[in-house]
Amino acid sequence: MKKLISVAFVLVLCLAFFACGESTGTEGGAITLKPIENLSEYVVVRGETSSKDETMLATKLRKAINDATGASVGVKTDYYNNTHEILVGVTKRQQTLDTLEGLRYNDYTIKKIGNKIVVVGGSDEALAKAVELFEKQFIDAEKKTIKIPSGDGYTYIGTYAFDKMTIDGVDLGEFKVVNNSLEDAKAFSEKFHELCGAAVDVYEDEMINDEHYIILDGTELIEHKYSVKVEDGNLIIRGSAHSLDDAIAYFENNMAKSDNKTVELTSADNYEGSTGKKETYTKDQLAKVIQQIYDDPSIMAIGEEVQGKDAYAIENCINKFYEATGEMPGIMGIDLACYGIDLTRIDDIKLSSYICDLVDYVSAGGMITASAHWANPSQTDPDRVRGNFGRTNTLEAYEKAFTDLLTEGTEYNDFFKAELEINARFFKALEENGISIIWRPLHEANGGWFWFCTRQQSFTLDAKYVINIWHYVYDYFENECGLTNLYWCYGPNYSPNINDNPDSTMSTTYLYPGDEYCDMVGVDWYTSGNMEITNGDNYLRLVDHARKPGAITEFGPSGSILADTIEEQPNLYTSMDMYGNLYELVKEGYSFVYLLTWGGKWGIPAMSRGDELMQTDLCIGQAEVKAMFDALK
Numbered sequence: 306m307k308k309l310i311s312v313a314f315v316l317v318l319c320l321a322f323f324a325c326g327e328s329t330g331t332e333g334g335a336i337t338l339k340p341i342e343n344l345s346e347y348v349v350v351r352g353e354t355s356s357k358d359e360t361m362l363a364t365k366l367r368k369a370i371n372d373a374t375g376a377s378v379g380v381k382t383d384y385y386n387n388t389h390e391i392l393v394g395v396t397k398r399q400q401t402l403d404t405l406e407g408l409r410y411n412d413y414t415i416k417k418i419g420n421k422i423v424v425v426g427g428s429d430e431a432l433a434k435a436v437e438l439f440e441k442q443f444i445d446a447e448k449k450t451i452k453i454p455s456g457d458g459y460t461y462i463g464t465y466a467f468d469k470m471t472i473d474g475v476d477l478g479e480f481k482v483v484n485n486s487l488e489d490a491k492a493f494s495e496k497f498h499e500l501c502g503a504a505v506d507v508y509e510d511e512m513i514n515d516e517h518y519i520i521l522d523g524t525e526l527i528e529h530k531y532s533v534k535v536e537d538g539n540l541i542i543r544g545s546a547h548s549l550d551d552a553i554a555y556f557e558n559n560m561a562k563s564d565n566k567t568v569e570l571t572s573a574d575n576y577e578g579s580t581g582k583k584e585t586y587t588k589d590q591l592a593k594v595i596q597q598i599y600d601d602p603s604i605m606a607i608g609e610e611v612q613g614k615d616a617y618a619i620e621n622c623i624n625k626f627y628e629a630t631g632e633m634p635g636i637m638g639i640d641l642a643c644y645g646i647d648l649t650r651i652d653d654i655k656l657s658s659y660i661c662d663l664v665d666y667v668s669a670g671g672m673i674t675a676s677a678h679w680a681n682p683s684q685t686d687p688d689r690v691r692g693n694f695g696r697t698n699t700l701e702a703y704e705k706a707f708t709d710l711l712t713e714g715t716e717y718n719d720f721f722k723a724e725l726e727i728n729a730r731f732f733k734a735l736e737e738n739g740i741s742i743i744w745r746p747l748h749e750a751n752g753g754w755f756w757f758c759t760r761q762q763s764f765t766l767d768a769k770y771v772i773n774i775w776h777y778v779y780d781y782f783e784n785e786c787g788l789t790n791l792y793w794c795y796g797p798n799y800s801p802n803i804n805d806n807p808d809s810t811m812s813t814t815y816l817y818p819g820d821e822y823c824d825m826v827g828v829d830w831y832t833s834g835n836m837e838i839t840n841g842d843n844y845l846r847l848v849d850h851a852r853k854p855g856a857i858t859e860f861g862p863s864g865s866i867l868a869d870t871i872e873e874q875p876n877l878y879t880s881m882d883m884y885g886n887l888y889e890l891v892k893e894g895y896s897f898v899y900l901l902t903w904g905g906k907w908g909i910p911a912m913s914r915g916d917e918l919m920q921t922d923l924c925i926g927q928a929e930v931k932a933m934f935d936a937l938k
Contacts, residue, residue, distance in 0.1 A: 322468040326421065335644055336459060338452035339417075340445065344376050346389040347422070352396045355384040358429040359394035362436045364399075366393055366424070369439075373446040391422045401425055409463060409502020415439055416458020422451075423458075427502060434461070450818070466500045466561060470568040472517070472540050475503070479517050480540070481508035486523025486549055486654060487616055493521060493553060500561050513810040523549045523654035526734040527663040529582045532561060534575040546658040547665075548580050583668035586934045588741035588790055591672065595743075595792070595825060598925075599854035599898045602891050606635030606899035607924045609908050610859070614647055616655045619662040622904065624841045629910035630919040632926035636743075636899045637671055638859075641728055643688045648727045649680070660734055667740050670931020674743035674794065674858070674901060677728060682710065682720035682757035694756040701781035703761045708769040711777045725778065729786045741790040745777055745858055747771065749798040749829050751811040759816060765807035768815050775818040782895070794823045796858040799828040801840035813847040825898065826851045827858035831907070834866045834878065838888060844895065861907025871906050884918050891923065 341347070349370075351363035361806040367380045370391075376627030381387065383396040392401045413426035413435035422918075424439060426432030438459075444451050446680040470477040477497070482505055482549050484490035490507045497505040505519065512518055522543040525531065532550035544552040560574055586594075598604060611622040619639070626634045639659075641648050646659055678690040683706060695706035709715040732927060735742060750771050753760030759771050775795075782788045795817060799809040813828055826847050830838050838844040848855035861867070866878040887900065902908045918924055 315751050338443070339455045340448060340450045341417075341422070342450065342550065342628055343389065344370075344374060344378065347378055347391055347435060348385075348387045348389065348437075349378055349380045350385075350387065350390045350392050350396055350398070351380065352385050355382075355394055355396075356429055362392040362429075362432055364494045366391070366439060370444060370451060373444045374449040376449070378730070389420045391424065392438070393424050394429075394640040395425070409460050409465070410498030410500060410504060411463025411465075412461060412703070413438075414458060414460040415443065415454065416460075417453045417455070422453055427463075428498060428504065430498075431463075432459075453691070463502060465502050467563050467568045468501065468566040470501060470503070470561070470570065472519075472537055472570045473538050474569075475538065477503050477505065477518050480519050481506055481516070483508050483512060483518045483520045486521045487634075487658060488521050488523060488549055488553070489545055495862075496557060500557070504754070521549065521553070524657050525549070525659055526653065526657055526737070528661045528738050529580045531555070531580070532575070532577040535570050535572045536575075540570065545661050546654075547661040551578065551580050583664055583850070584741065585664070585667045585739040586741070586937075587790060589706050590826065590934055590937045591741045591743075593937055594672075594930065595854050596823050597933055598930075599790055599896055602896040603925060604925050604929075605856075605887070605897040606930055607909070607919065607926065608634035608636035608672075608899060608901050609910075610638035610640070610904040611645060611902060612904040612908075614645075614651075617662075618646060619659055620667070623662075623666060625910050626915075628638045629913075630915035632919045632928065633666075633669065633927045634671060635930045636674060636901055637666060638674045638676070638901045638904075640676050641676055641731065642680065642724075643690055644678045645676075649687070649724060649730055656731070656734075660738060663735065663737050663740060666927075670925055670934055671715055671927045672899070672930060673740070674742065674745055674899075676745045676748045676796075677724075678755070679721070679724055679757065682717040683756070684746075689868065692756055693761045693905070695761070698762055700761075700764045700766075703764060703766060707766065707774070711773060722781075725781055729782060729788065732788050732791060733786065736788060736790040741792060743794050743825070744791040745794040745796045745827070747775055747816070748796045748858065751797040751800060753810065753814050759811055760808070763808065765918060768811075772818050773817050775816070775822060779818070779822050783921045793822065794825045794827055794856070794858065795823045796827045796829060797847070799830045799838045800843055803841040803843060803846060813843050814850045817851060820851070820853075823851065823853065825854045825856065827856035827898075829859035830857050831859070831861050831863040831903075832866070832886070833864035834862075834882075836889070839890070839893070848878065850857065854898050855896070856898040859903050860900050861903045862912070868906065871911045874906060874911045880909050880912045880914045880918040883912065884921055884923065887923060 349363050349367040363380055367378050370378050392398050400418045400423050404423045404425050408427040409425045411431050413431040415424050415435055424435050426435050482490050482494045494505050494507050497503050503619045517538050519540045522541055523546055525543055525545040526548055528545050531548040533552055533556045542556055598630055609626050611619050639645050680687045681692055683687050683695050695702045710717045710721055710760045712718055747757055750758050752758050759766045797813045798810055800812055802809050803812050805812050805815055828838055828844050862878040868874040870875050919926055
C-alpha cells in the first residue's frame, strides 16, 4: 500500500510540473524523485552575506524539514565546510555558482550535485517559490526524508516579453536605474525582471561618465508632456510628476517588446507624448470673474494659504480644507519664499509636483494668489525676510540701500535679481501650462517688519523707494521676461493711519504703485476681534483710491483671540465668528473678491466650523467659481 501511495505522489507531482508548461527535467521532462536516506548528515547552508530574505528562507526550509521528518538538520553559513549540504540561495559553493549561471529573475532550480542539494533562484522572489515547492513536493513526511529530482533536477523557467535588450548597442545588463523623480524606482527596476528576467538595479550614487543609466526623470514642468529617449548612451524616461507614469507605461507597452525576443533601442525609437492639456482659463477670463465677484457684494471666494514645503504641500492643503469644510477652496495662496514652497530651495522634482497640483486645481476652477517673502539682500541668513535693509542705521544709509537694490551690478541687485529670475522661471512654467495667477508682491510693505517695508527702525522712507521696487519688478516680469499671466495685486497691511503720520504703519494708499502697474488691491487683516479694517475706513479708502476690485488678501485671528495651540482655537474664535464679521461688513457696503486665511493655526481648519461657513450664501468655493469661468467659455 505504501508503494502505491509513493507512486501516486510522483504522478501528482509530474502533473503539477507539466501543467505550468515552463519546467524542465530529465528524460524529456519526466521527473524522477530519489529519496535522501542519510538526511541526518545534512546541514542547511546559506551565504555568509545572504540577504534578509535568503536567511529567512533557509531557516524556514530547515524548520519545515525538521518538523516533517523529525530530523535535527541545522543551519550554517558557507563559512563552514560540511560534507552534506542543502545550499539555499547564493552561496560561495561552486555547485551554487554553476547552477545560478543562466538563471533569470523568475527562474529557479532544485537539484542534487554529489552531496550537495542546491536550491537557488534568479531573485529572492524566485527563491521563495523554490522553497515553497520544496516544502510541498519534496518533503516526504511519511518516510521521514526528502526526495530530490534526479539527473538535472527541476528547473522552472519564467516567461518573458523579451530575452535580450540593447540600448544604443549596449546590453541591458550594463545599465543601472537612476531615480530623479517621486516614483518608486525599485518597483520600476523590478518591472524589468518581469519583462526579461534581467536584474537592473537602482543606483543611488552620483552618475559617472561613460557608465550607462536608465533615468526616471520626473522634472518635466509641462504637466501633460512626457517622452522616452535614447540619448548619450542612456535611456531617459521623462515626464512631470503626473505624466511620468504614462512615460513608463509607454516604454513598457510599446518599446520593451519584440517579435523575435530581442529589443534593440536607438534614438530612432525616441517618442514624445501628451496626456492631454487640461483646460484652464485665461488672464482675461480671470479678470472678468474677479470683477464679477466684486460687483456682487453678496458673495466672496474663500480659501487658504498653503503650509509646508514637501512635494505634496499644495495637494495636502487642498485636501485639508476639503476635510474641514466639505468643499474645495475657491482660491488658494502660495508663498514663493521662506514662508511657503520656497523656490530658491527646491529641486525640479518638487517644482514639477507643485505645478502639476496647481494645474489640477486651476482646471477644476480654482484661483491662485502668490506672494513672496523675498530674502533680505543685506542679511547673511538667506532665509531671513525680516529685519532692516542695510547695514547702517541712518536714513541716508537706508535710502542708499534701496537705491543700490535697483542699480545693476551692485551686490544687492545681484542678490535680488537672482531670486526674481527663479520666480520668473516659475511664472513662465505656469504660463506654459495655461495658468494665470493673482500676483501680490511687496505685501504689507507699508509696515516695518520686512526688509522691503517703508519703515526702517525709527526712520520712515519716502514712498518712492518702495514704489520704485514695484516698478522694477513689474518691468522685469512684464517687459524683460515677457510674462502675460500675472494679475497684479497691491496688498498693504490694514492701517488706520490715514494721515500717514511717520513712525507707524503707513496708510493703505501710501505705496500705491499707480493704475497702470496694478489690477486689483486688498489688505492683509489679522484681527483681534475689533473690525480693524473699518478704522478710518482704511479698506474703503484704498478701493476708492484705486478704483479697482478689492480683497482681504490675508486673514487670521490675532492677539487675545489667537490660541496657543490649534486644539484650543475653536474656544476663542471660529470660522463662524469670522462669518459674523464679514456679514457686518457687507451690510455696511463692503465688497470683497475673496478672503484668504493664512493657514496653520490662523486657518479655517484650525478655527473649526468651516462646514457651516461654506454653507452660507456669502462664501463660495471652487465649484461656484468654476461655474463663473465656464459661463465665459
